[in-house]
Amino acid sequence: MPSGNSRNETDREQEYLTTLHAEADALREQAAARLADAAPATAPFWRAELDRLAAAADGLCFGRLDLRDGSRRYVGRLGLFRDDEPLLLDWRAPAARPFYTATLATPQGVRRRRRITTRGREVLALEDELLDTEAGDDVLVGGAALLATLTARRTGRMADIVTTLQAEQDRIVRDDHPGVLVVQGGPGTGKTAVALHRLAYLLYVRPHLRTRGALVVGPNHVFLGYIGQVLPGLGEHAVVTSTLAELGPAVPIGRTDPPETAVAKGRAEMAGRIAAAVRSRVRAPDEPVDLLFEQQVLRLEPRACRAAIDAAAATGLPHNQARLVFQQRLVGELARELADGMENVVFDETGAALDGGSADGRLGEADLRALAAAGVVVVEPGPDGPRRILDDTDVARLRTALLADAGVGAVLDEVWPPLTAPEVVARVLGTDGDTWSAADVPLLDEAAAVLGERGGATFGHVVVDEAQELSAMAWRMLFRRCPTRSMTVVGDLAQTGDPAGGGLRPPVSSLPGTTDSSGWGDILRSHVDGRWRLAELTVNYRTPVEVMAVAAPLLAARHPGLRAPRSVRHAGEHPWRRRTTVGELPDVLAGLAARHEDGRLAIIAPSVHHARISAAVPVTVPPELTDPVVVLTPGQAKGLEFDVVLVVDPAAILAGPLGHNDLYVALTRTTRQLGILHPGPPPAELAGVRERTA
Numbered sequence: 001m002p003s004g005n006s007r008n009e010t011d012r013e014q015e016y017l018t019t020l021h022a023e024a025d026a027l028r029e030q031a032a033a034r035l036a037d038a039a040p041a042t043a044p045f046w047r048a049e050l051d052r053l054a055a056a057a058d059g060l061c062f063g064r065l066d067l068r069d070g071s072r073r074y075v076g077r078l079g080l081f082r083d084d085e086p087l088l089l090d091w092r093a094p095a096a097r098p099f100y101t102a103t104l105a106t107p108q109g110v111r112r113r114r115r116i117t118t119r120g121r122e123v124l125a126l127e128d129e130l131l132d133t134e135a136g137d138d139v140l141v142g143g144a145a146l147l148a149t150l151t152a153r154r155t156g157r158m159a160d161i162v163t164t165l166q167a168e169q170d171r172i173v174r175d176d177h178p179g180v181l182v183v184q185g186g187p188g189t190g191k192t193a194v195a196l197h198r199l200a201y202l203l204y205v206r207p208h209l210r211t212r213g214a215l216v217v218g219p220n221h222v223f224l225g226y227i228g229q230v231l232p233g234l235g236e237h238a239v240v241t242s243t244l245a246e247l248g249p250a251v252p253i254g255r256t257d258p259p260e261t262a263v264a265k266g267r268a269e270m271a272g273r274i275a276a277a278v279r280s281r282v283r284a285p286d287e288p289v290d291l292l293f294e295q296q297v298l299r300l301e302p303r304a305c306r307a308a309i310d311a312a313a314a315t316g317l318p319h320n321q322a323r324l325v326f327q328q329r330l331v332g333e334l335a336r337e338l339a340d341g342m343e344n345v346v347f348d349e350t351g352a353a354l355d356g357g358s359a360d361g362r363l364g365e366a367d368l369r370a371l372a373a374a375g376v377v378v379v380e381p382g383p384d385g386p387r388r389i390l391d392d393t394d395v396a397r398l399r400t401a402l403l404a405d406a407g408v409g410a411v412l413d414e415v416w417p418p419l420t421a422p423e424v425v426a427r428v429l430g431t432d433g434d435t436w437s438a439a440d441v442p443l444l445d446e447a448a449a450v451l452g453e454r455g456g457a458t459f460g461h462v463v464v465d466e467a468q469e470l471s472a473m474a475w476r477m478l479f480r481r482c483p484t485r486s487m488t489v490v491g492d493l494a495q496t497g498d499p500a501g502g503g504l505r506p507p508v509s510s511l512p513g514t515t516d517s518s519g520w521g522d523i524l525r526s527h528v529d530g531r532w533r534l535a536e537l538t539v540n541y542r543t544p545v546e547v548m549a550v551a552a553p554l555l556a557a558r559h560p561g562l563r564a565p566r567s568v569r570h571a572g573e574h575p576w577r578r579r580t581t582v583g584e585l586p587d588v589l590a591g592l593a594a595r596h597e598d599g600r601l602a603i604i605a606p607s608v609h610h611a612r613i614s615a616a617v618p619v620t621v622p623p624e625l626t627d628p629v630v631v632l633t634p635g636q637a638k639g640l641e642f643d644v645v646l647v648v649d650p651a652a653i654l655a656g657p658l659g660h661n662d663l664y665v666a667l668t669r670t671t672r673q674l675g676i677l678h679p680g681p682p683p684a685e686l687a688g689v690r691e692r693t694a
């Protein structure tokens with residue numbers, strides 16, 4: 001039903017929308033025809049174009065701006081033109097910006113903002129906001145589209161928010177900061193949504209990013225699946241998504257570290273230890289070493305060895321590449337020694353070399369006397385020294401032969417061994433290197449970088465979600481994937497669940513020129529120095545007022561410097577708690593899950609309860625978010641949201657290494673209803689929640 005507008009208005013918008021779709025259809029047909037005839041090199045372009053047009057088919061146009069000068073702009077998911085006249089503006093175009101940012105106080109030339117709700121090719125509703133106080137009789141409607149989105153049932157997949165992006169979010173989306181932009185904000189403030197829209201925006205305004213590549217890093221596959229539709233929905237199909245572990249060297253992860261081990265492995269000092277471990281494997285011998293090469297003995301002097309090591313180290317190349325420099329240098333030295341030895345050999349008058357039989361083939365005094373006695377005429381060296389018997393090509397061949405010689409190679413490898421990342425890390429950790437943990441991946445990546453092993457792909461822009469979970473070593477790995485240091489980093493230090501992550505650091509105040517009391521400066525300084533900026537989001541679009549009233553005190557207790565985000569709406573329902581025994585828990589949950597019929601329900605419980613809960617409540621493992629019911633740990637629930645959340649055994653959650661943060665995360669996952677089931681008495685933090693007995 002059209003709201004607040006006459007039937008005629010809706011008909012007019014319907015007509016316009018039909019025109020836009022006809023235009024988009026024509027483009028689609030054109031692209032399909034070009035694809036059919038395309039050479040292999042251009043086919044991907046036309047395929048991408050078809051994907052872009054398909055993504056815009058639903059919600060093609062969602063807004064209109066009427067300007068004070070009498071002109072009109074339509075805003076939608078892509079730009080459409082006829083004879084160079086814009087029919088529809090891409091939401092990312094500068095001219096579309098007032099759709100998100102114009103207000104009564106700063107109307108930016110806008111008289112009316114109209115939101116157009118559509119389904120497929122049909123106009124369903126119009127919602128007008130007048131930003132011109134002198135304008136007369138139209139109806140002022142604000143926020144209905146936003147509220148409708150926020151209260152809609154969850155689907156298990158995040159959707160884009162392009163039609164209802166708010167001004168504080170739009171500022172971040174269009175922020176052109178070239179370095180690292182950190183988006184800090186409490187739960188539900190739209191950090192993830194905003195970061196993804198910013199990436200879509202950057203791909204639009206900096207097309208070269210498409211060739212350099214864009215990457216979104218998330219904590220796990222469930223999360224990546226949850227956000228996976230957003231960018232394709234915005235017409236961006238070429239963005240890579242990955243967990244952190246997948247960015248590093250491919251090793252099977254077969255072990256979980258205890259928290260204190262993970263913390264130790266995540267510290268920046270590990271980089272120094274890895275570099276030192278590699279350096280310590282390069283060692284000149286203390287004594288000369290004799291090498292047997294083609295029946296000749298060559299002497300490797302410690303001094304020559306040290307000179308070759310210094311020359312190789314001075315190149316600044318990674319270990320395995322610098323090793324080749326070392327070998328070339330030393331073998332060059334040995335080849336010269338061999339050649340010199342040969343130049344000192346004397347010749348008889350027929351030109352034959354005379355071998356004195358000594359180790360280096362030279363003739364001693366006694367040899368010469370014996371030869372003279374035997375009547376052999378020895379040709380003396382000329383004024384230019386001994387006659388050269390080896391030219392440059394021969395010496396080069398000699399070097400190659402020396403390098404290929406197993407015996408010579410073994411001695412050189414003693415001095416500067418070739419190394420692999422796993423052996424370096426195993427040595428640093430004092431393990432056998434048979435199995436690896438997730439915390440080992442950044443260490444392996446670090447070692448691979450020091451050694452010069454081929455690194456993973458690099459990207460022109462990287463979005464890092466749940467960035468508070470990253471250790472210092474993980475950050476180092478990530479920055480290696482982003483040489484331009486152009487990143488959108490989103491997170492909330494109060495939600496840190498990994499003890500190796502950023503949330504444990506005491507917040508520091510601040511770099512000159514920034515207002516960082518957030519703690520992010522501490523995390524980023526060593527990577528980007530001053531090239532980062534903090535942006536904050538303050539409005540909670542997910543969690544209703546009633547639920548934040550329960551969650552906010554947890555934040556205040558642990559993070560007094562952080563303010564809980566302000567919820568935009570009431571749910572009209574109060575959170576409740578219910579006491580059970582551990583034994584009853586699965587049946588109680590099964591009963592609640594069976595009665596649940598509207599939207600998505602998440603049971604968030606510490607992992608110790610999962611087996612028994614999953615036996616009573618049928619769920620998919622690993623969790624499938626589009627299922628009506630899922631069972632998750634607080635860590636797995638991070639970044640996700642559900643219509644109804646049941647938090648199980650909060651005391652056990654609180655007992656974890658960062659238990660307060662985990663409970664805060666668990667409590668803030670709901671868009672509507674929150675229930676808490678506690679075996680035994682409730683933790684003091686939740687004692688004030690209304691108790692339900694059945």
Ligand SMILES: Nc1ncnc2c1ncn2[C@@H]1O[C@H](COP(=O)(O)OP(=O)(O)OP(=O)(O)O)[C@@H](O)[C@H]1O
Pocket residue numbers: 146149150158159160161164165166169185186187188189190191192193194492495541542638639640641668
């Ligand atoms: N402007 C908006 N219009 C419509 N929905 C919005 C808007 N901003 C945020 N939302 C919705 O609010 C919810 C929370 O957003 P999002 O997951 O991005 O928040 P977050 O800050 O990353 O949360 P958390 O820190 O808890 O992971 C999502 O459903 C998102 O679509």
